Amino acid sequence: MTVTAAEALAGVQNAVAAYSHALDAGRTEVIPGLFTEDGVAEITGQGTFEGREAIGKAYAAFAPQAPQLHLVGNTVLTSPPGEEVTAGSSLVFLARGEEGWAVQLVGSYQDTLVRVDGEWKFSKRVTTFQL
DSSP states (O other), rough: OOOOOHHHHHHEEEEEEHHHHHTTTTTTGGGGGGEEEEEEETTTEEEEEEEEHHHHHHTTOOOSSOOEEEEEEEEEEOOOOOOOOOEEEEEEEEEEEEEEEEEEEEEEEEEEEEEEETTTEEEEEEEEOOO
């Protein structure tokens, strides 16, 4: 089945949003299922985690200790649509402290996603922070 750019972008945006919502809600056990079995999560300053088991262990350590919010936008496809796509997104991470919400960092995601049984999964997610 041919994938249109609109279908691919919608699938990518859904995967990106599911990831952010799970992290912010502290549902880190959901994150490995958003990746393929052999998926890779590369996070600047944290490491590279290969496979769902390693990704699960890593993200369990990232469970929020205070309210947080990942604002992700400007997502664009960086390859033609198909059963695999690449995309880039901008990231702003906020945390709520005693003084209220504050920006903690900005960065970007560079993603490769594939369709698995009609659902888009990350095969690789590279998170880069801009200091």
